[in-house]
Amino acid sequence: MSEKDTKSKRNFSTKFLILAVVFALAAGLLAGTSGSNLIVEAASRVGLKIPVMASDSPDFSDARSIYYMLKSKYNGDISNEKLKAYLNKGVAAAAEDPYTEYYTEQEARELEKDLDGTIGGGIGAELGMRNNKPTVVRPLKDSPAEKAGLKAGDIILAVNNKATANMSIEDIVRMVRGEVGTTAKITIRRGSERMDISVKREEITSPDIETQIKNEIGIIKLSRFGTDSAAKVRAAAEDMKHQNVKGVILDLRGNGGGYLQTGIDVAGVWLNDKDVVSEKGKSNNPKTLKSGKQAILNGMPTVVLIDSSSASASEIVAGALKDHQAATLIGEKSFGKGSVQEMIDLPKGDMLKVTVANWYTPKGKNISKEGIEPDKKVELSSDDINNNRDPQLDAAVDYLQK
16 A cells, blocks of 8 residues: 655755754764754754653664674675665654655655556556455456456465565565566465466556446546546546536545545545544644535535545545535445655655654544445455456445436
């Protein structure tokens, strides 16, 4: 699940502070000091207050000792760049928050590509966690994955002989991707059978929005909340309204999120000057974000389709439309990601993604770990997908035609 829920904050003060922190940590590791004074001084120079007391200072002496032991004993070379990257990743991991992460420059570029839909060399399959197992959610139509025989419901055991156990779905996706023309060997379990499927990578571009009109019902399939996704949804909504559709389906299945503001703008296609989401961070003072005043589909009968891969901004939109009774939710319980991340640019292209707040629906529900329950539960099996059946979409169309 690739997700970035607020637009990057690019300013000199933040970069200066982060650079000072990195230098201070490096000093603590290699010179035996905590670097607290450097952090406080750097913060004060840019008008920021960081409460670092002596008791808060981390002790990096063990890490320093391990570093020197490795340099002395290890039968091989240790990359200073990798050492720095793992140090930074370890500091972020200490938050014990799955959404607070440090990204190297290359990883940051991949994250940006995910939001833009420019995948590059890939196999054309949507992957996700199902029952805590990395699973093929669906191969894209006419994709290398589909042609090679991958099917919805296939559990991914290994990629190029590297086991996927205990790996995040993001790390698995990175292994699956590669240079166009190269081959990815995907080891899967299908039922009780284990098999290897080789897939030749091709240039993959994933559209963020697909639309159609079926039986006088407008269908908007939104795959991510990119920078211009809301404008595309609004344009599609205007076109459908001009064609006098009886209702609209917003399909958020498999949508892992994206920009928070895009989610608010999408909700604003249905909600006219309404609360969409409230953020509550360290200050514990809620900040309520509202929709605009140009709800082109205000009052339009609407169904939102969700499933276990609908997360973050998808849940913001689904929760807001449900709480304001602007839509009926059909499908399966959503993923349950009720926190907001900020992307901070670091020197040389690195990034820090950090959880800065929890978010709540207009009625005050935080959906972390709980997810959003649909008004009408309809399951979609891998057998349905592989046989080109979609009972969830069918249920939404039937509901709007009554």
